[in-house]
Amino acid sequence: MRASTVSRSxxxxxxxxxxxxxxxxxxxVSGCSSIQDDSGSPAAAGGIGEEGIAAEKSIDQWEETVxxxxxxxxxxxxxAYDSDGLDAVAREAIAHNAxxxxxxxxxxxxxxxxxxxxxxxxxxxxxxxxxxxxxxDALIAEGISSDRLATVSYGEELPLCKESNEQCWSINxxxxxxxxxx
Amino acid sequence: MNRYLxxxxxxxxxxxxxxxxxxxxxxxxxxxxVRGPGATRMPIAVPDLLFVGGERRDDAARRFVEILRADLxxxxxxxxxxxxxxxxxxxxxxxxxxxxxxxxxxxxxALGLVLGGYEGTDSGIQLEARFFDVADxxxxxxxxxxxxxxxxxxxxxxxxxxxxxxxxxxxxPFDSRIAFIADGDRxxxxxxxFAFDEPTRPITRHHSITMAPSWHPSGDGLLFTSFRxxxxxxxxxxxxxGQDSRLASKMGVNVGGVWAPDGKRLLLARENAGNTDIxxxxxxxxxxxxxxxxxxxxxxxxxSPDGEQIAFCSSRSGSPQIYxxxxxxxxxxxLTFDGTYNCAPEWSPDGRNIAYAGQRxxxxxxxxxxxxxxxxxxxxxxxxxxxxxxSPDSRYLVFAGKRGRYRKLYMIDILGRSETQLTxxxxxxxxxxxxxxxx
Numbered sequence: 095m096r097a098s099t100v101s102r103s104x105x106x107x108x109x110x111x112x113x114x115x116x117x118x119x120x121x122x123v124s125g126c127s128s129i130q131d132d133s134g135s136p137a138a139a140g141g142i143g144e145e146g147i148a149a150e151k152s153i154d155q156w157e158e159t160v161x162x163x164x165x166x167x168x169x170x171x172x173x174a175y176d177s178d179g180l181d182a183v184a185r186e187a188i189a190h191n192a193x194x195x196x197x198x199x200x201x202x203x204x205x206x207x208x209x210x211x212x213x214x215x216x217x218x219x220x221x222x223x224x225x226x227x228x229x230x231d232a233l234i235a236e237g238i239s240s241d242r243l244a245t246v247s248y249g250e251e252l253p254l255c256k257e258s259n260e261q262c263w264s265i266n267x268x269x270x271x272x273x274x275x276x
Numbered sequence: 277m278n279r280y281l282x283x284x285x286x287x288x289x290x291x292x293x294x295x296x297x298x299x300x301x302x303x304x305x306x307x308x309x310v311r312g313p314g315a316t317r318m319p320i321a322v323p324d325l326l327f328v329g330g331e332r333r334d335d336a337a338r339r340f341v342e343i344l345r346a347d348l349x350x351x352x353x354x355x356x357x358x359x360x361x362x363x364x365x366x367x368x369x370x371x372x373x374x375x376x377x378x379x380x381x382x383x384x385x386a387l388g389l390v391l392g393g394y395e396g397t398d399s400g401i402q403l404e405a406r407f408f409d410v411a412d413x414x415x416x417x418x419x420x421x422x423x424x425x426x427x428x429x430x431x432x433x434x435x436x437x438x439x440x441x442x443x444x445x446x447x448x449p450f451d452s453r454i455a456f457i458a459d460g461d462r463x464x465x466x467x468x469x470f471a472f473d474e475p476t477r478p479i480t481r482h483h484s485i486t487m488a489p490s491w492h493p494s495g496d497g498l499l500f501t502s503f504r505x506x507x508x509x510x511x512x513x514x515x516x517x518g519q520d521s522r523l524a525s526k527m528g529v530n531v532g533g534v535w536a537p538d539g540k541r542l543l544l545a546r547e548n549a550g551n552t553d554i555x556x557x558x559x560x561x562x563x564x565x566x567x568x569x570x571x572x573x574x575x576x577x578x579x580s581p582d583g584e585q586i587a588f589c590s591s592r593s594g595s596p597q598i599y600x601x602x603x604x605x606x607x608x609x610x611l612t613f614d615g616t617y618n619c620a621p622e623w624s625p626d627g628r629n630i631a632y633a634g635q636r637x638x639x640x641x642x643x644x645x646x647x648x649x650x651x652x653x654x655x656x657x658x659x660x661x662x663x664x665x666x667s668p669d670s671r672y673l674v675f676a677g678k679r680g681r682y683r684k685l686y687m688i689d690i691l692g693r694s695e696t697q698l699t700x701x702x703x704x705x706x707x708x709x710x711x712x713x714x715x
Binding site for chain 1: 457463465485487488503506507508529531532545547549550551552573575576589591595596617619620633635640660662663678706707
């Protein structure tokens with residue numbers, strides 16, 4: 095009980111920012127290239143503390159628009175370590191998400207596969223892809239059309255929680271649905 | 277003046293191999309004891325460079341010696357004797373065998389001695405240093421080096437690599453670079469370049485997530501994977517300019533890529549409909565050859581140095597394990613059987629071993645096993661350690677170790693005896709890739 099309270103608060107703290115980055119990525123796909131800072135040769139500039147101011151500002155804007163629209167509607171689908179299998183809790187979350195998609199046919203989602211940070215980044219990226227695919231297939235089995243379901247894996251690259259303990263790892267092992275329309 | 281710099285070039289001496297040079301029984305015995313880094317450390321004296329002529333470049337000369345000492349210490353092969361103990365003979369300003377009072381060095385316990393002098397040039401420094409066998413009162417060889425003031429660290433690494441060669445017959449690894457991924461703000465992760473005793477510098481500026489840097493054999497550039505376009509895609513980047521380009525848009529969703537030893541072919545892992553397999557891309561070919569077809573995850577391809585075989589990680593048995601196959605995708609062979617999670621194999625540059633990260637008691641540790649299979653040796657013990665990459669001399673591994681709050685880069689010799697932390701500060705560092713020796 096206590097554990098779930100803690101994980102919920104961690105989730106709330108990070109969900110907005112993550113949704114923002116997901117949106118940033120999508121906007122890049124759709125051709126909004128304003129943050130693609132190709133100017134100059136970064137290596138020649140030197141110094142590890144540099145960052146692109148324009149990009150930061152843009153991401154802030156995306157956060158504002160996306161966080162409001164998608165906040166807390168869908169449930170994250172949890173996974174066991176090194177597994178893309180769906181247990182009862184995962185199936186319950188998928189059924190909840192399928193209900194939202196059924197009730198509002200204008201919605202479509204991108205299913206983000208995530209992993210905890212144990213294992214090579216390449217392996218976890220591949221595992222995240224399998225997790226996203228497993229949730230996609232389950233939503234299709236629930237009657238959701240495949241053209242409303244996109245998938246992407248972020249592997250271990252976007253952790254919600256950065257501690258090295260099982261509670262934190264279990265929070266990070268998830269498929270996170272992000273609304274594509276809003 | 278300038279008596280040693282005016283002497284004929286040292287090249288002929290350097291050209292002699294260790295075995296061909298005349299070495300006394302005592303020194304041969306020492307050398308025999310130095311089986312590997314961290315075994316018996318040879319006590320060595322490294323006094324300051326003597327000023328010989330030209331411009332005074334004392335700061336550069338001091339920095340050269342400090343870095344040389346640091347390299348020798350972190351090699352695990354030497355114990356550098358405290359300079360405060362050195363008995364310097366002010367009347368002896370020469371640097372040849374005849375000029376050295378070997379008794380003064382023997383008295384403080386030195387078995388090896390690196391003695392050198394420098395001359396300041398208009399733009400930098402020219403120096404000459406030699407390695408001496410104190411007991412035998414002979415020189416095994418030396419180096420004449422020159423460069424600008426910005427090159428001092430590399431000159432010192434060259435000298436350290438040479439001293440290691442004089443003692444072991446194989447040059448050291450320090451004149452090289454290590455690419456890695458560092459955390460930035462807002463979940464950005466970018467590729468950086470580390471060189472010993474030099475500031476770490478950024479290579480990419482993607483304002484996105486980048487992953488899995490891997491050097492071209494030339495050391496001039498890297499492959500890496502970036503989420504910049506929304507999906508992970510393979511990029512190639514020039515190290516010095518930072519100019520990068522997508523390798524090919526039709527390659528789909530990529531999960532890392534590695535150049536072949538020939539610098540032309542490359543292997544990558546590619547995801548399609550949730551399944552990730554290993555593909556080969558050959559120069560001039562527009563299609564990729566799929567090497568694995570299993571439903572399980574197949575990732576982390578690593579070339580054997582002869583370019584004939586591939587080590588990789590596969591979950592086809594139900595858990596990630598290390599396999600090898602031929603470059604045609606045939607003759608698949610499982611190498612690891614201990615533990616339920618062994619992944620990220622890296623073939624050593626000398627072809628003899630494969631290093632990998634294995635999970636034991638809930639933590640990851642670095643293991644080294646013969647490339648032909650057989651018992652593995654656990655190299656790391658403390659913390660949780662992953663992402664190992666071989667040094668160019670196959671004597672060390674760099675890896676990402678979590679010992680405190682952050683993951684940082686460490687190097688360790690493959691006997692696990694001497695470990696050095698390479699990066700510090702806030703934020704996680706991961707996925708190091710050690711280049712070949714620089715030209």
